[in-house]
C-alpha cells in the first residue's frame with residue numbers, strides 16, 4: 001500500500017484558513033491532520049471544535065483528529081459530529097482505553113491510539129488488536145516545528161514487527177519533525193502515514209512539497 005500524507009493544520013495560516021483547506025483539497029494529501037490541545041495534557045492550546053466545524057463543509061479529504069487533551073472520552077460525540085474519520089487519543093490520557101476505543105468505533109469513527117516519545121510500544125500488547133491505527137509521536141506533543149527525535153525510527157520498526165507478528169493490518173502514523181529526510185527513513189522502517197506541519201505549510205510551494213512527500 002502506498003503511504004499516506006497528512007498535513008497538519010497547526011502550521012497553517014489561520015487568517016486564511018479557507019485558502020489553506022482549498023490548497024489541501026487540490027493537493028495529493030490523503031488526510032488533513034487536526035491537533036486539538038487543552039493546555040493541560042500538553043503545555044499549549046491550539047484550537048477546538050468551532051474550527052473543525054468550520055472546516056468540515058469545505059474539506060474534501062478525511063479528517064484525522066489528534067486529541068492532546070485530558071479525558072478525551074468526554075468528547076467522542078463532538079469529534080464525530082465535527083466529521084472526523086479517525087479519532088486519535090493519547091494512551092497516557094486514558095484510564096479506560098478499551099472502553100474509549102469502543103465508544104469511538106460506536107460513534108462511527110476509526111480509532112487510533114497515540115504514544116508519547118517515552119511511552120513503550122509494549123503497552124499496546126493487549127489493545128492493538130482493537131485499533132485501526134497507532135500514532136507515534138516523534139516530538140514531544142504540544143508544538144509544531146520541533147526537532148525530530150531519532151529514536152522514533154527504531155520505534156516504528158519495532159511496532160511494525162509487533163503488528164506483523166500478530167497478523168494485524170493496523171496502520172502506523174508518525175507525527176513531528178517530518179521532512180523528506182526523516183520521512184524517508186520512517187517509511188523504510190514501516191510507517192504508513194506521515195504527518196507534516198511546518199515542512200508543508202512553511203514551504204513556498206506547499207502543493208509541490210506534498211507531492212514530494214507523496215512520491216518519496
Ligand SMILES: O=C(CO)[C@H](O)[C@H](O)COP(=O)(O)O
Nearest residue numbers: 141142144145176177197198
Ligand atoms: O501533534 C503535533 C504537535 O504536538 C503536530 O501534529 C506536529 O507537531 C506537526 O508539526 P511539525 O511537522 O511542524 O513537527
Ligand SMILES: [Fe+2]
Nearest residue numbers: 008035066175
Ligand atoms: Fe498531531
